[in-house]
Amino acid sequence: GYQKVLEENRRLYNxxxxxxxxxxxxxxxxxxxxxxxxSFSTIGNIEDGTIxxxxxxxxxxxxxxxxxxxxxxxxxxxxxxxxxDTQPLIRSVLDGYNVCIxxxxxxxxxxxxxxxxxxxxxxxxxxxxxxxxxxLFLLSKQRKDSTSYDIYVQMIEIYNEQVRDLLVxxxxxxxxxxxxxxxxGVNVPEANLVPxxxxxxxxxxxxxxxxxxxxxxxxxxxxxxxxxxxxxxxxHGKELASGTITRGCMHxxxxxxxxxVDKSEVVGERLKEAQHINKSLSALGDVISSLAQKNSHVPxxxxxxxxxxxxxxxxxxxxxxxxxxxPDPESLGETISTLKFAERVSAVELGAARVNKDSSEVKDLKxxxxxxxxxxxxxx
Ligand code: ADP
Ligand code: MG
Numbered sequence: 250g251y252q253k254v255l256e257e258n259r260r261l262y263n264x265x266x267x268x269x270x271x272x273x274x275x276x277x278x279x280x281x282x283x284x285x286x287x288s289f290s291t292i293g294n295i296e297d298g299t300i301x302x303x304x305x306x307x308x309x310x311x312x313x314x315x316x317x318x319x320x321x322x323x324x325x326x327x328x329x330x331x332x333x334d335t336q337p338l339i340r341s342v343l344d345g346y347n348v349c350i351x352x353x354x355x356x357x358x359x360x361x362x363x364x365x366x367x368x369x370x371x372x373x374x375x376x377x378x379x380x381x382x383x384x385l386f387l388l389s390k391q392r393k394d395s396t397s398y399d400i401y402v403q404m405i406e407i408y409n410e411q412v413r414d415l416l417v418x419x420x421x422x423x424x425x426x427x428x429x430x431x432x433x434g435v436n437v438p439e440a441n442l443v444p445x446x447x448x449x450x451x452x453x454x455x456x457x458x459x460x461x462x463x464x465x466x467x468x469x470x471x472x473x474x475x476x477x478x479x480x481x482x483x484x485h486g487k488e489l490a491s492g493t494i495t496r497g498c499m500h501x502x503x504x505x506x507x508x509x510v511d512k513s514e515v516v517g518e519r520l521k522e523a524q525h526i527n528k529s530l531s532a533l534g535d536v537i538s539s540l541a542q543k544n545s546h547v548p549x550x551x552x553x554x555x556x557x558x559x560x561x562x563x564x565x566x567x568x569x570x571x572x573x574x575x576p577d578p579e580s581l582g583e584t585i586s587t588l589k590f591a592e593r594v595s596a597v598e599l600g601a602a603r604v605n606k607d608s609s610e611v612k613d614l615k616x617x618x619x620x621x622x623x624x625x626x627x628x629x
Contacts, residue, residue, distance in 0.1 A: 276300055281324070300318070338350070342482065343392070347566040348561065350501050353571065365378055382400070389484075396489060402416075403483070415478065437557070458478070477505050481501075540562060574587055
């Protein structure tokens with residue numbers, strides 16, 4: 250019963266995803282951290298695209314919630330495995346597609362690990378950013394007899410709805426503006442645009458960016474968890490025979506921590522930050538979910554983040570959201586709200602199905618499957 254419903258659930262989810270086109274949602278579970286073991290994990294069964302979250306209510310009753318995504322990476326997944334599922338998307342930039350990759354989740358759930366990696370980088374631990382650029386370098390060399398490519402990067406930060414260039418050498422923390430009409434696909438023209446052609450170029454620039462981010466953090470506050478950072482890769486290609494120009498652009502975004510702060514407990518600066526984060530993350534959710542639902546109006550104007558990404562969200566552009574969760578029991582509330590956000594952006598209600606041992610829950614699920622089937626039939 251349960252197993253069959255799960256399979257049906259997943260099959261329909263994939264069908265709906267295919268209809269919707271270019272929005273993908275991957276879930277990644279961080280492992281328990283060394284030195285911080287826990288009596289139990291909130292993560293139950295993981296199978297391809299489904300993940301079961303174990304919930305414990307106050308009266309000790311155990312429950313399960315099942316969520317469905319394009320892919321779920323368990324705590325043992327390596328950086329290489331995560332990248333290999335992302336590679337086709339990244340490669341499409343060379344063919345002139347625009348791509349956005351987001352890391353979403355509460356602080357400490359593994360966003361920076363996925364995008365950049367740990368502080369001490371090794372070949373194995375490198376995150377998506379480095380691997381993506383390496384792959385683009387490699388592929389552009391392979392294609393050099395047919396197409397010549399120039400690759401540039403920009404790195405900016407959005408903090409309290411202000412945009413700053415992270416690739417400034419003098420640490421001046423320069424404010425820059427987003428332009429509506431992009432020139433050659435560059436919509437933050439004042440931010441440094443740096444040509445790159447090797448891994449060491451990239452590592453050098455990332456270090457500058459990270460240092461600039463750290464400089465602006467106060468001693469008490471790790472600002473990196475309360476700002477969005479965006480590495481943008483611009484690819485200009487010229488087909489040698491025909492002279493055809495292609496321009497692709499990829500944004501790799503390490504989002505601010507999604508945790509809800511208790512408004513009764515924070516005041517002043519901290520409250521302002523929290524409100525800005527809330528606003529921009531929900532603006533992002535609104536944009537992606539209205540794209541997923543193919544709404545005619547997409548509300549890009551509601552935040553700097555969505556304005557920045559406007560040309561790369563929607564249309565032919567491809568979007569991948571990595572949602573990160575922690576296995577810790579004390580994070581359960583945030584884990585559920587993260588997964589609910591993820592569900593909203595993928596605009597499919599399937600995952601919300603709660604499956605208890607109770608057969609009435611299975612009945613609910615079956616009803617949802619039936620209504621999705623009906624929805625699918627209407628689309629065909
Ligand atoms: P975030 O950027 O979401 O705040 P981090 O990426 O900094 O979270 O991760 C928090 C801690 O967990 C870091 O010490 C990081 O190295 C570790 N970590 C996160 N994800 C993984 C993973 N998949 N494997 C091993 N360690 C991880
Ligand atoms: Mg981080």
